[in-house]
Amino acid sequence: MLTLREILDERVREAAPELVEKLDRNRIRCFSCGHGCPIPEGQPGVCKVRYNKGGKLYVPWGYVGGVQCDPIEKKPFFHAYPGALAYSFGMLGCDLHCSYCQNWVTSQALRDPSAVSPPLEATPKQLVADALRQGGKVLVSTYNEPLITSEWAVAVFKEAKAAGLLTAFVSNGNGTPQVLEFLRPWIDLYKVDLKSFDDRHYRSLGGRLAPILDTIRRLYEMGIWLEIVTLLIPGFNDSDDELRQLAEFLVSVSPDIPWHVTAFHKDYKMTDPSDTRPEDLLRAAEIGQRSGLHFVYAGNLPGMVSDLEDTRCLKCGKVLVKRYSYLVQDYRLTPDGSCPHCGTRIPGRWARQFDGQIASVPFLPRESSRLFTIVSR
């Protein structure tokens, strides 16, 4: 029986030339994420999925760790095609090792033996056909860190674009100028998980703050639709001072960037902090609003966070999109994405018309996926 490592080692191809640089002594540098690993011959990078063999960088290809169709609000994107179905796919591995990861079964599959996630055989054409069959409008690379599997994402996104679909990343934002330029022609929407505004906290998760802030600035300048999520973890990243600094940074990029503060629940190895309470989310949201952000949302505690699930006009204050969790209960935007009461344009990517919302709670996909499992161990 093959091990997961052996299976994945067979499903690779050479890295995009834009994402690799030759160094001395057969070493190579990878630019797919902010670590910028110099990788010696025969070794993988920090993510464990990109490796140097014979002075060439090999990267994951031809499988997915999982697929699922969900409302786009679940990603969460609140200013991009409300009510649309998002077809999510991911590979395995991550460049960080967050102890509270909610996708640890796929993200930590090569680090943690208890993370068992048999990959599914897939081609870009199969994924797009699977998404279309399930009514997907947006293809989203998520579950693992998509930056470290950017070549595969771009291959899928090219196929998606040819079929008239939109594309998105749900990412930790640990990017580089090279990988963002590589993605730029093929990506419409980008969610960055801004986990903290303290470099020491980021280092405890295996990253650094600076590349993430740089990625946020660059994505905004590139015109890719950007939303930010901060999972509020009591005692880790929820001090008033840290939240204020984080919100002020976002305002300095643009006050129109939506900021979602979402509730933590005990997961994976982080079981000490208590779960986030509604009042914690309300406090964080107020800090965001006071700092000047126009659109602040509170997530993961539906019905308990006042009106912080709704989108309001930033000028007249009327409710334009009313939500309960990922369900759109009312939609008032005009076809060009304006407030029907005062005509103010609401920043985002809006469909010409609202196609309606999935009615079932919990949401059940119309069809199940038709991808096949690879026997792994």
Ligand code: SF4
């Ligand atoms: S994706 Fe990041 S962690 Fe992986 S090899 Fe490249 S630079 Fe290193």
